[in-house]
Amino acid sequence: MRGAARTRDAHLKPAVSTPQPPVFRLARAGVVFGRVPPLNALAEVSLAVHAGERIALIGANGCGKSTLLRLLHGLLMPSVGEVWRAPRVAHAMVFQRPHMLRTSALNNVAMGPWLRGVRWREAKALALAALQRVGLEGLGQRPASKLSSGQQQRLALARACALSPQVLFLDEPTSSLDPHAKREVEALVQQLAREDPYLTLVFASHNLGQVKRLASRVIYLEQGRVLADLSVADFFSGQLLQTHYGQAHLFVKGEFV
Amino acid sequence: MMTSFTESLTTALQLVSALDSTLVTIVARSLGVSALACALACGVGLPLGAWLGVARFPGRALVLTFLNTLLAVPSVVVGLVVYLLLSSSGPLGSLGWLFSFKAMVFAQSLLVLPVVTALTRQVVEDAANHHGEQLQSLGAGTLLRAGLLASDERYALLTVVIAAFGRAISEVGAVMIVGGNIEGFTRVMTTAIALETSKGDLPLALGLGMILLSVVLVLNALIALIRLWREQEPVGCAAPPGLEMRT
Structure with a gap:
């Protein structure tokens, strides 16, 4: 499903020019919630990151x-x-909405x-650097809960950075922020990505801009299934979307309207 | 009847204001038994409840149903069970605790343990449903998550502790059975009220009743204060745009 012609000209991509080994691989993975009635949150997802x-x-x-995201991160186990x-x-x-413990930002x-x-x-030293x-x-010494939403989201990024991740999952990290905080957080993600070209980013977003x-690659999901898995250029080229991925095209069109 | 009540009330007020030694001893013993019982129950119930709030295992629903059932157990039943355990032919008879301060503490601990455990479980489970996965994402296992969430919900749990103390100090059945209401040894406020009323010594019973009510009033005031304090403190989650405190 992945587009053969991965674009190399956008802001952050390619992160690395040589083919890299996979860090995650899903084979016909599915997640079912509940029993009566069961909800297929994910179905038949096969992909490699x-x-x-x-x-x-x-x-x-x-x-x-x-x-x-939760399945990849290990917070959920696959049902199939x-x-x-x-x-x-x-x-x-x-x-999306980070929760901070009732202690200082540094301790969090x-x-x-x-x-x-x-x-x-040592953890505190890592935290300070983050x-x-x-x-x-x-x-650092202020109660985390007294920081603004944007600051709390940056704090959440710091909390993630302190773990020295090779893969960073972001679940709509800017969707609950005002435009100013949104720009700050996005700039920070761009900075992190620039600093480490081998950092793998997997993020969920409604913001197509x-x-x-x-992104360098876009995965479009509908009702738990992957409908499109393309390079960002192919995804936004329109023609391909319209021809092969009608629903994804409508989604993109809706966003731009 | 009204005159009798007024006279009793006046005498009761005099006893309280004069800090009558009998009254003070009984009140001190009551507070001691219930505080110790509450501390013991919290020592077990808080961590157990926190763990139950986070852990998922087969049969959990059954355990929770049983736990919630224990909330409704009458104090006399707890007293009876402890009596059987501590009686000379019971499994703990060799301890020789029956009709002692220790027996009353033991009985009240068992009485409030389900209260502490069940309420803690609910508080921690709500927190875990809300943001437990964020701690899991950082690498916290079940025990650490339980501890961190309980610590994060410490104000709510303080209310649980106060509620448990209120339950302990106001019960009469268990301490009556295992303590025996022995004057100078195991007589506490609730057993004394029951006894003095049956004897017709209404002033002392009323005086004790007033003190008991005052203790409960102070506890309720504490709960209200904690609630107010919590409402003023920002919650840990990011506030929606527009409501945040910019720096």
Whole structure:
């Protein structure tokens, strides 16, 4: 399904020019929620994610974007099919509405490395470095819950960065932010991606402008199924979409209207 | 009848204001038994409830149903069970705790343990449903998640502790059965009220009743204060755009 002609001219892509090994592989994976009646949140999803790829998951609400992210990240187990993750590949996730514990911003960031076995003192040093990366070093001692939404989302990015991830999952990270905070967070993601060309990004978004700016590959989902898996140029070229992926085309058209 | 009530009330107020030694001893013992029982129950119930709020295992629904059923167990039944356990022919008879301070603490601990566990489970489960996966994403396993969520919900859990203390201090059945209401040893506020009323010594019973009500009033005031405090403190989740505090 993936487009043969992957574009090389957009802002962040290609992350790496040589073919990279896969970090995740899904084979006919599906996720079913509940029993009566069962809800097929994901069905028959087969794809591979390679190191350094910047993948956007798009589709209408409830199409399975977040479920796919959680499946890749390991928060969900597949009900059917298989999920393969490359060993020793660190991954972290930033959520749409990050929850911060009732403690300082620094402690919130340090919590991640500490939970993965790093000593508290070293975890705090990592947290400080991560706060510097996102420009929040001056707010480390403030209660995390007293930060603005945009700052909390940057803090969530810092929390993810402190884990030194090779794969970063972002679940609509800017959808609940005002335009200014949205730009800040997106710029930060771009900066992180620039700093590490091997960083794999997989993000869900409704913002097609953001998809164009950040992604090299677009996966369009509908009712839990992958309907299109193309390079960003192919996806937005229109003709291909119209010919082969009618629903995806309508989705894109709707966004631009 | 009205005159008798007024006289009793006046005498009761005099007893309270004069800090009558009998009254003070009984109140102190009541507070001691219930505080210790509450501390013991919280020591077990808080971590157990937090774990139940996060852990998923076969038969969990059955465990929760049983736990919720225990909430409705009458205190006299708990007293009876503890009596059987501590009686000389019971499995814990060798401890020699029956009709002692320890027996009352034991009985009240068992009485409030389901309250603490069930309410903690609910608080932590709600938090886990809301943002537990974010901690899981960071690498927290079941136990760590339970601990972190319980710590994060500490104000809500403080209300649970106060509610449990209120349940312990106001019960009469269990302490009556296992304590025996022995003057100077195991007489607490609720058993004394029951006894003095039956004897017709209404002033002392009324005085104790007033103190018991005051304790419950203070507890309720504390709960209200904590609720107010929590409402003023911003929650951990990012506020919707427009409501955030810009710096």
